[in-house]
Amino acid sequence: MPDVQSTVLEFVNKLRKRKIEGSQATAKCTVELLRSVISQQRVPHSNQASALIDAVKAVGEQLVAANPVELAVGNVVRRVLHIIREEDLSLATAAMAGLDLLDASDDDGEDDNCKGVGYSAMSAAVAAAAARSTLRPPSLQTLLEGTPESAAVPYTSSSGADSESKTADKSSITRKLKHDVIEGVNHLILEISGCHEQIAEQAIEHIHQNEVILTLGSSRTVLEFLCAAKEKKRAFRVFVAEGAPRYQGHLLAKELVARGLQTTVITDSAVFAMISRVNMVIIGAHAVMANGGVIGPVGVNMAALAAKKHAVPFVVLAGSHKLCPLYPHNPEVLLNELRSPSELLDFGEFSDCLDFGAGSGSPLLQVVNPTFDYVPPSLVSLFITDTGGHNPSYMYRLIADYYSADDLVM
């Protein structure tokens, strides 16, 4: 346990100092850390799912607090919690089915036994239905049903089986849950690592011959996407807006040229001027919110507005670890990060304007350097995730699949 704690602290420090760049890398590191937490967590014999959930939640809260702007951290923590709940549920239903079989197997033809089988089958069905509804978000269906019993109930339901076989069953269940959860987490890591390929596979359906694509800043997903289309022998051109003040568009342009694509570099301010000659705008997202809004590199809101004005499709590429179940109520402020003004202005030249010592103590010249931009869902035409292309109004569905309602508030 102590060495897990030290790795957690180390990771928290890295997050706080923003040493890890990029949501994919952050997500992968977070999941690996959680996997080691789970494997080292000692679980009691009964109700182990809640022990695991509590452990993961405790670590998750620390991680989210370290870097609240990096939404991928919170997302994968919630994914892991959802995996734990799901595995617990499937084990519970399997266990009940197992208990029923056990009853049916020692068939003596006695009345008690038959009644016992019938009763346990029905109560099993009830408990399964109740447990299923705990996993789903509250809905109209469950409105009248009241609070369902916890998933721990099936373990305590009495049946005609002898106690020996029951305890043998239970200990195998004990080992199974952790094993299944770790398997699920490994699957999640594979999913996160492979998101670029999954998205790039769909490139051929969206990019056609002789099209002009506009992109802003640099995103590895976009790079893979465009190159995949190029590989399938589609000839097209790319406009890259440079993405001041970090000028990552320059790096992207270099990469694209290295792969043989015709590229044009433009300034951010030229986006509106060039948008009429563009067929499609493709950008990579930093995070996608539950209402379908997009957090992207600064400047994408401008590109989205320009695209809307000229009826150019605005396509956003996002891996599943970027889907966040929260609704943004003030994204420009709360989900944004202000970087150093030195990226914009050279301290040497402006040292007298930025002098904190002079006069009232606050300089007349202020510099604002936000990292992210929020694009409302009405401006986005299509989301391409590793599961396929979706409407912005459909994102809530994916989120309902990946996350449980209980984990939304951490």
Add this chain to the structure above:
Amino acid sequence: MDFLERATETHLRRIFSRKQLKRKKNLKSMWRRSASFILDRSSNSPPMADTTQTPFQNPDAISAYYQTRAAHHGVITSDWLAQAQAAVEQPDSSVSDLGAERSFNVIDEFNGWRKQPDLAEAVAAIRAMAAVIRASEATTMMELEIELKKASDTLKSWDKTSISLTAGCDLFIRYVTRTSALEYEDFNSAKSRLLERAEKFGEISCKARKIIAMLSQDFIFDGCTVLVHGLSRVVLEVLKTAAQNNKLFRVLCTEGRPDGTGVLLSNELSKLDIPVKLLLDSAVAYSMDEVDMVFVGADGVVESGGIINMMGTYQIALVAHSMNKPVYVAAESYKFARLYPLDQKDMAPALRPIEFGVKIPAKVEVERSARDYTPPQYLTLLFTDLGVLSPSVVSDELIQLYL
């Protein structure tokens, strides 16, 4: 009508012209103290022999739902609420007495519940259905279901305009048909469970309001200006909770003719020390640029994700949309209805009387509809007890329930 009733009616007619008045005897003293009056058509209608007869139809097609709401909004002060609560306890006993002589009248029961000002329509409907279960002499589940179906149809046909009534009935019938086959072999335990669930539903309604208030807290930030239209108890709860959390915000509320909801809302809000400004309904576009968000309740949420609400909501949503202001709707989940209006006139008409203060020539028509439909593209988010939803999620929820 006796002398006293006639005198008071003349008195009222002098102040409030052209309003139909019927009063209950046991509220006379209460009425004198406050300037409110209760509309109750059905208590004066002749008792019906059994529920299968055609229910009393309003010849004027005036919506009973909106009349009841107007009654609630007479002058709502907190002590009036307490008095009304006490007053409505008494008629219940008279209803159950009559029930001994003739067969059970679900509509009377429903009206009894509906008069409680803090109770939502759907909850009153479900409580009435619970009373049907209690009074039923069925011995099998099928029989009980048929009785409930009949009662639900009676309720729905008595007031075709109330959406939450229809939704509440449908929800309960759906729940009964789904759970009856599953769990219990013993009829009496099933019946008692249904009864218990139905009676618990009232708590769900109050809990729903609290959940909605909690969810919307993040969206009300310090220094914001909220525009409110109509008097929704859910929106009032939202604003109350925000005030209790020491958020600094101010409210612009529309006058809300002809119900006068603006004055009522401003009464309630000034008690909570929230700065309120009253606007004419026509002043909404004028003030929209200083507004940060629009908050409305809903009479019903339809399948497309749009809402049906007091007349004027559509107008405000259009203005807000054109000026890029978010429109938030606070509605409990049992208001989701299986309707899909294609335009404004595509719903059952709900008319209400409108006074202009002066005499209108006979040839002039008056648009008396009490509600309008706001399409989903003008709504930003819906706050429900199922969580924060975008309008497209509503149809998903409905499909899950009805399929």
